[in-house]
Amino acid sequence: xxxxxxxxxxxxxxxxxxxxxxxxxxxxxxxxxxxxxxxxxxxxxxxxxxxxxxxxxxxxxxxxxxxxxxxxxxxxxxxxxxxxxxxxxxxxxxxxxxxxxxxxxxxxxxxxxxxxxxxxxxxxxxxxxxxxxxxxxxxxxxxxxxxxxxxxxxxxxxxxxxxxxxxxxxxxxxxxxxxxxxxxxxxxxxxxxxxxxxxxxxxxxxxxxxxxxxxxxxxxxxxxxxxxxxxxxxxxxxxxxxxxxxxxxxxxxxxxxxxxxxxxxxxxxxxxxxxxxxxxxxxxxxxxxxxxxxxxxxxxxxxxxxxxxxxxxxxxxxxxxxxxxxxxxxxxxxxxxxxxxxxxxxxxxxxxxxxxxxxxxxxxxxxxxxxxxxxxxxxxxxxxxxxxxxxxxxxxxxxxxxxxxxxxxxxxxxxxxxxxxxxxxxxxxxxxxxxxxxxxxxxxxxxxxxxxxxxxxxxxxxxxxxxxxxxxxxxxxxxxxxxxxxxxxxxxxxxxxxxxxxxxxxxxxxxxxxxxxxxxxxxxxxxxxxxxxxxxxxxxxxxxxxxxxxxxxxxxxxxxxxxxxxxxxxxxxxxxxxxxxxxxxxxxxxxxxxxxxxxxxxxxxxxxxxxxxxxxxxxxxxxxxxxxxxxxxxxxxxxxxxxxxxxxxxxxxxxxxxxxxxxxxxxxxxxxxxxxxxxxxxxxxxxxxxxxxxxxxxxxxxxxxxxxxxxxxxxxxxxxxxxxxxxxxxxxxxxxxxxxxxxxxxxxxxxxxxxxxxxxxxxxxxxxxxxxxxxxxxxxxxxxxxxxxxxxxxxxxxxxxxxxxxxxxxxxxxxxxxxxxx
Amino acid sequence: xxxxxxxxxxxxxxxxxxxxxxxxxxxxxxxxxxxxxxxxxxxxxxxxxxxxxxxxxxxxxxxxxxxxxxxxxxxxxxxxxxxxxxxxxxxxxxxxxxxxxxxxxxxxxxxxxxxxxxxxxxxxxxxxxxxxxxxxxxxxxxxxxxxxxxxxxxxxxxxxxxxxxxxxxx
Numbered sequence: 001x002x003x004x005x006x007x008x009x010x011x012x013x014x015x016x017x018x019x020x021x022x023x024x025x026x027x028x029x030x031x032x033x034x035x036x037x038x039x040x041x042x043x044x045x046x047x048x049x050x051x052x053x054x055x056x057x058x059x060x061x062x063x064x065x066x067x068x069x070x071x072x073x074x075x076x077x078x079x080x081x082x083x084x085x086x087x088x089x090x091x092x093x094x095x096x097x098x099x100x101x102x103x104x105x106x107x108x109x110x111x112x113x114x115x116x117x118x119x120x121x122x123x124x125x126x127x128x129x130x131x132x133x134x135x136x137x138x139x140x141x142x143x144x145x146x147x148x149x150x151x152x153x154x155x156x157x158x159x160x161x162x163x164x165x166x167x168x169x170x171x172x173x174x175x176x177x178x179x180x181x182x183x184x185x186x187x188x189x190x191x192x193x194x195x196x197x198x199x200x201x202x203x204x205x206x207x208x209x210x211x212x213x214x215x216x217x218x219x220x221x222x223x224x225x226x227x228x229x230x231x232x233x234x235x236x237x238x239x240x241x242x243x244x245x246x247x248x249x250x251x252x253x254x255x256x257x258x259x260x261x262x263x264x265x266x267x268x269x270x271x272x273x274x275x276x277x278x279x280x281x282x283x284x285x286x287x288x289x290x291x292x293x294x295x296x297x298x299x300x301x302x303x304x305x306x307x308x309x310x311x312x313x314x315x316x317x318x319x320x321x322x323x324x325x326x327x328x329x330x331x332x333x334x335x336x337x338x339x340x341x342x343x344x345x346x347x348x349x350x351x352x353x354x355x356x357x358x359x360x361x362x363x364x365x366x367x368x369x370x371x372x373x374x375x376x377x378x379x380x381x382x383x384x385x386x387x388x389x390x391x392x393x394x395x396x397x398x399x400x401x402x403x404x405x406x407x408x409x410x411x412x413x414x415x416x417x418x419x420x421x422x423x424x425x426x427x428x429x430x431x432x433x434x435x436x437x438x439x440x441x442x443x444x445x446x447x448x449x450x451x452x453x454x455x456x457x458x459x460x461x462x463x464x465x466x467x468x469x470x471x472x473x474x475x476x477x478x479x480x481x482x483x484x485x486x487x488x489x490x491x492x493x494x495x496x497x498x499x500x501x502x503x504x505x506x507x508x509x510x511x512x513x514x515x516x517x518x519x520x521x522x523x524x525x526x527x528x529x530x531x532x533x534x535x536x537x538x539x540x541x542x543x544x545x546x547x548x549x550x551x552x553x554x555x556x557x558x559x560x561x562x563x564x565x566x567x568x569x570x571x572x573x574x575x576x577x578x579x580x581x582x583x584x585x586x587x588x589x590x591x592x593x594x595x596x597x598x599x600x601x602x603x604x605x606x607x608x609x610x611x612x613x614x615x616x617x618x619x620x621x622x623x624x625x626x627x628x629x630x631x632x633x634x635x636x637x638x639x640x641x642x643x644x645x646x647x648x649x650x651x652x653x654x655x656x657x658x659x660x661x662x663x664x665x666x667x668x669x670x671x672x673x674x675x676x677x678x679x680x681x682x683x684x685x686x687x688x689x690x691x692x693x694x695x696x697x698x699x700x701x702x703x704x705x706x707x708x709x710x711x712x713x714x715x716x717x718x719x720x721x722x723x724x725x726x727x728x729x730x731x732x733x734x735x736x737x738x739x740x741x742x743x744x745x746x747x748x749x750x751x752x753x754x755x756x757x758x759x760x761x762x763x764x765x766x767x768x769x770x771x772x773x774x775x776x777x778x779x780x781x782x783x784x785x786x787x788x789x790x791x792x793x794x795x796x797x798x799x800x801x802x803x804x805x806x807x808x809x810x811x812x813x814x815x816x817x818x819x820x821x822x
Numbered sequence: 823x824x825x826x827x828x829x830x831x832x833x834x835x836x837x838x839x840x841x842x843x844x845x846x847x848x849x850x851x852x853x854x855x856x857x858x859x860x861x862x863x864x865x866x867x868x869x870x871x872x873x874x875x876x877x878x879x880x881x882x883x884x885x886x887x888x889x890x891x892x893x894x895x896x897x898x899x900x901x902x903x904x905x906x907x908x909x910x911x912x913x914x915x916x917x918x919x920x921x922x923x924x925x926x927x928x929x930x931x932x933x934x935x936x937x938x939x940x941x942x943x944x945x946x947x948x949x950x951x952x953x954x955x956x957x958x959x960x961x962x963x964x965x966x967x968x969x970x971x972x973x974x975x976x977x978x979x980x981x982x983x984x985x986x987x988x989x990x991x992x
Contacts, residue, residue: 154888158886163886164886164887164888164889165886165888166888167886167888167889167891167892168892168896169891169892169895170895170896171895171896178888178891179888179891180876180880180886180887180888180890180891181873181876181887181891181902182891413884788881
């Protein structure tokens with residue numbers, strides 16, 4: 001700590017603080033335009049000038065100057081105020097004063113500072129710029145006439161997003177912010193640049209002319225797409241969520257969001273939302289009242305024989321618990337989520353390896369680690385804000401990055417990143433070989449021998465010598481050994497991998513194989529160490545914590561689907577899932593949905609699944625209800641409604657509570673009461689309440705009891721003349737809900753099949769060619785995307801799109817062997 | 823060549839042999855801070871930085887394409903359009919101005935049919951006005967590539983153009 005004097009006030013500040021940070025921490029406001037707490041100091045705007053007595057009263061920028069012992073600083077002498085006023089006069093020289101039509105009005109740093117410093121006249125005169133405004137994309141408008149050249153857009157795009165869309169073009173008075181060759185913006189459209197722009201140069205187009213800043217009600221919430229658990233602020237007017245508002249003080253991510261978080265909210269007020277219950281009459285779904293719809297459902301559920309339920313892990317913890325209670329009330333043990341396998345890494349893998357169905361590590365460990373081992377570069381696509389954390393760790397903190405993946409990706413481009421590209425489906429064998437190398441090279445931690453299962457594992461790994469695995473994985477033995485040594489010798493190391501519907505290969509065996517590495521090397525239970533399993537949906541971890549998966553004696557999702565087809569299941573209640581698109585094997589799912597006697601669906605939209613239902617219940621979005629979500633790193637977060645419910649829609653909580661009541665059961669009166677029951681019944685949640693969660697949320701406790709498990713690796717497969725198709729997530733899509741978000745649908749509007757340049761040349765395929773992808777299961781037509789990142793012989797396709805259902809060719813295998821035809 | 827065809831030829835980026843750029847990148851790939859030397863060598867090779875070369879450098883050096891464009895536009899030494907075989911520079915600094923540089927410039931414009939910082943469609947000449955060439959005693963001054971021509975006159979402009987029109991393009 002250093003002691004200094006700011007404006008005659010004795011203050012202390014951390015050793016590495018700048019004058020600006022020292023002042024801010026002590027409640028003294030220094031104006032800034034180009035500074036952002038998430039970015040490296042830049043010192044471009046000269047708004048933060050202060051006087052330091054020891055520097056002979058010279059005016060120096062507070063944002064770049066370190067605070068040192070004994071400094072005597074004055075932040076607002078008449079001279080400084082004069083200097084700041086001139087900075088503003090000079091900025092306003094070229095800035096168009098079009099505030100009445102600028103969406104930034106009210107939230108504009110330049111406007112606010114001009115007001116604060118009373119710059120009501122300008123001593124200088126110059127021409128305004130007349131640069132073309134970039135309207136080329138529907139998400140981000142770029143009006144460089146308003147730019148003050150703070151460089152924040154270029155810096156955030158480089159430092160955090162690591163895309164690098166912007167640069168300073170030209171020099172001197174002609175300088176402007178732009179993209180390569182001064183072209184229109186063409187990037188990932190995460191909108192980070194929009195969030196930090198201090199003026200109206202970068203604006204969110206979906207919000208353009210929708211509302212003035214001061215007319216918005218700002219409601220804090222939690223993002224309902226992926227499991228990262230990002231905090232959001234929703235901008236609401238007239239019961240519509242019109243935008244997301246940037247708040248740099250929100251969440252571990254400092255308000256940083258991805259495209260779907262920032263530009264994907266349109267599903268909330270979509271005109272495609274269901275507004276009334278529907279029942280099938282004479283083969284057609286017709287609107288009805290809740291009474292009739294609920295009576296039909298109760299009639300089907302009563303007795304509980306041959307009843308099954310599938311739920312989306314997008315629902316709140318309270319709703320999942322209530323849905324489970326509903327199934328218990330009707331006496332059916334048949335319920336599950338995420339096709340039954342997408343959570344197995346947690347519910348089976350971690351359950352036996354760590355003695356808990358949760359990740360031992362948190363997202364906060366990423367920046368505290370020395371080495372990250374990321375399995376599948378898709379981690380950036382599935383959880384982009386975690387991807388930003390990885391970027392920050394590697395670029396700012398020098399954390400080493402090792403990637404083990406079946407394709408390259410954006411993370412492979414980070415400085416010093418080592419990417420090992422293995423053949424699809426060989427990941428468990430490779431991880432076993434890494435474990436074997438660790439044992440052979442005597443790099444295992446001393447504690448490992450005492451862990452249960454050590455001897456069995458040692459024996460089971462005998463067949464996984466790096467040399468033996470090298471042949472089937474496409475890697476060299478030396479590469480495997482090097483990765484093993486890098487990982488084992490790092491002081492702190494963290495393993496990260498995604499799970500989800502599209503990542504069938506990341507199953508319980510895979511999870512145990514990964515867990516073994518951490519247990520063998522003692523990289524557990526310490527800061528910056530461990531394993532982070534990133535589940536797909538916003539409340540995937542919650543669904544596991546609430547136990548919403550097949551109990552002993554109950555059918556899992558796969559058996560429920562088959563049971564529908566065979567007649568063993570006669571009533572299927574699907575809450576929020578869209579198996580017709582998202583579950584593997586389209587034909588199998590369709591057979592089930594077609595055969596089942598009664599299909600009940602509650603959803604926001606008439607999805608491909610809901611369209612086939614006998615009763616459709618209009619559910620409401622996260623913005624219309626309260627409850628808790630649990631993120632991939634066990635952070636339990638509470639959120640409140642931001643708007644009133646759309647139409648007659650009800651929260652799933654209300655739907656399940658009404659059904660339980662009609663069935664003669666007891667349901668908690670409110671989500672708060674349900675949460676109280678959860679905290680009483682779930683040890684990890686003990687002591688939590690809505691009040692205690694506050695805005696920060698709280699981490700569910702985790703107790704790790706490590707055990708070494710010998711994981712089974714699938715036999716190496718191959719099919720001569722065929723290509724290996726791997727399914728996954730497209731950037732900024734998540735499940736099938738992101739199809740209703742404007743942002744994700746602009747960045748990636750439709751399904752595609754990605755292939756290497758080599759395969760494209762060999763097969764005579766060019767970008768956007770319409771290809772028929774055929775497997776043993778079926779075929780689907782997809783546009784070609786030729787890319788640098790794919791290895792030869794491997795294809796990638798995202799699974800989110802109802803218009804081109806990939807599950808017509810994909811039956812849930814980690815690797816599907818297909819042919820490509822034009 | 824009709825004007826329209828010539829115009830089109832000048833606007834179309836000529837076919838670029840990327841193997842030359844690959845060789846340059848190979849030479850510097852492991853050197854820290856290699857962007858400037860690579861760009862300079864590429865400009866020496868091609869006479870300017872073609873878009874495809876900038877993209878290739880971005881891809882192989884793992885530098886953002888935007889960043890390369892920022893560097894290219896920051897430094898006056900880089901050019902983004904094909905340049906003529908012969909670069910004519912005429913000084914318009916104070917001494918040359920007083921000695922009649924504007925007339926020299928006008929004559930070049932007139933005879934070459936191009937303006938400042940432009941290139942003839944046959945890629946023979948590029949013309950540039952420059953602030954000072956550092957030889958004020960020889961004002962008004964012109965340079966063609968590395969050759970210096972002092973005490974310029976309208977007559978000399980014609981001689982220079984005739985002379986360089988006869989030289990081979992390659």
